[in-house]
Amino acid sequence: MSPPLRVAVAGAGVFGLASALRLVRAGAVVTLHDPALGRPNASAVAAGMLAPLSEALTDPSAAPHLELLLAAQTHWPDFAAAFGAPLDQSGAILLGDADRLEVLDAAAKGLGFMLPAAAEPSALGLGEGVGGLRVSGDWRVEAGDLDRLAQAAQGLGVRLTTAAPKPGGYDLLVVATGASRRFQDLAPELADLTPIKGHILRYRSLIYQGPVLRGPGAYAAPSRDGLLIGATMEVGEGREGVDPKVAADLAARAEAVFPGLIGRDWTAAAGVRAATSDGLPLVGPSSTPGVILACGARRNGWLLAPLVGEIVAAHALGHDPGPWAAHLDPRRVKA
Numbered sequence: 001m002s003p004p005l006r007v008a009v010a011g012a013g014v015f016g017l018a019s020a021l022r023l024v025r026a027g028a029v030v031t032l033h034d035p036a037l038g039r040p041n042a043s044a045v046a047a048g049m050l051a052p053l054s055e056a057l058t059d060p061s062a063a064p065h066l067e068l069l070l071a072a073q074t075h076w077p078d079f080a081a082a083f084g085a086p087l088d089q090s091g092a093i094l095l096g097d098a099d100r101l102e103v104l105d106a107a108a109k110g111l112g113f114m115l116p117a118a119a120e121p122s123a124l125g126l127g128e129g130v131g132g133l134r135v136s137g138d139w140r141v142e143a144g145d146l147d148r149l150a151q152a153a154q155g156l157g158v159r160l161t162t163a164a165p166k167p168g169g170y171d172l173l174v175v176a177t178g179a180s181r182r183f184q185d186l187a188p189e190l191a192d193l194t195p196i197k198g199h200i201l202r203y204r205s206l207i208y209q210g211p212v213l214r215g216p217g218a219y220a221a222p223s224r225d226g227l228l229i230g231a232t233m234e235v236g237e238g239r240e241g242v243d244p245k246v247a248a249d250l251a252a253r254a255e256a257v258f259p260g261l262i263g264r265d266w267t268a269a270a271g272v273r274a275a276t277s278d279g280l281p282l283v284g285p286s287s288t289p290g291v292i293l294a295c296g297a298r299r300n301g302w303l304l305a306p307l308v309g310e311i312v313a314a315h316a317l318g319h320d321p322g323p324w325a326a327h328l329d330p331r332r333v334k335a
């Protein structure tokens, strides 16, 4: 019998953890390395929306990839069960004035979806002339459950450490370091990554339950620790930490859509997403043998994570990585 595969995973975000969980379940010996263990990364500050259709309708970079995003969502019920994460299936409401809703309605029909008109959500108030369209297929998880995912991985034998992987100490390296290019010498495909910083606000005194409300300029998402308002897209900005002015601008935008927020206290957090030139992550073998990438999730890292974990594990173990792997192959980008 051959000895089990020893895998070093660099990065304890949702991509690294999903990969580690899948690999250890398949019998690999997995060590997960992250110098910032316990500090909030992009995964930890996210809104946790698993929203293929809303993303395709509101983000031009996601629109061409709707089929893949829908396929990724189908992996979620099993994945959530593996770490005991509740899956909120309340859906979403796309908000806007009559002109915006007409455009969204036409775009949805073009993709084969009918969106019924939605009643106005009263809890947060709504700006004048704002109506809604219901997207029932969107789901959501708590990004705070990243800790549960880490605990589930550890429970199955994944070792977590702040130390760097030691050459010779593993058979295979999985690079899941988010927006960092620290491993670019080893994996030249990482040169394709652009940072996109995102600020997000939390209104602790407002416990809202219901569909995610996606307005122009801001969304409101429920969370057990208070309402979340997101999120900025600061392309090219890779510095960590909250910028008070950017956060205040987001609050002002949100108040225009949800007047019920006016006068409420909020706190801000920020994370740096990594984006590739075609809007899809780099998942699979690097041009360097022995290195597998799982980076570049852009806005949909949580949504894509279980599919990414499956593909990483399949490549690592020499199994068929499935029909979506070719779309995500890192070697497609110019290194």
Ligand SMILES: Cc1cc2nc3c(=O)[nH]c(=O)nc-3n(C[C@H](O)[C@H](O)[C@H](O)COP(=O)(O)OP(=O)(O)OC[C@H]3O[C@@H](n4cnc5c(N)ncnc54)[C@H](O)[C@@H]3O)c2cc1C
Pocket: 010, 011, 012, 013, 014, 015, 016, 033, 034, 035, 036, 037, 041, 042, 043, 044, 045, 046, 047, 048, 049, 050, 176, 177, 178, 179, 180, 182, 183, 197, 198, 199, 200, 230, 231, 232, 270, 271, 272, 273, 274, 294, 295, 296, 297, 298, 299, 300, 301, 302, 303, 304
């Ligand atoms: C405000 C905001 C809201 C979002 N909302 C959503 C949402 O609703 N739905 C959704 O699907 N996605 C959302 N996203 C996107 C999602 O959070 C990201 O796409 C996803 O978290 C990226 O996961 P990751 O594991 O690639 O990176 P990260 O979560 O950034 O993790 C990378 C990890 O790598 C570690 N690392 C860095 N360098 C090294 C090194 N040299 N060695 C080892 N480890 C290293 C870092 O410390 C970090 O822990 C949001 C993002 C933001 C910022």
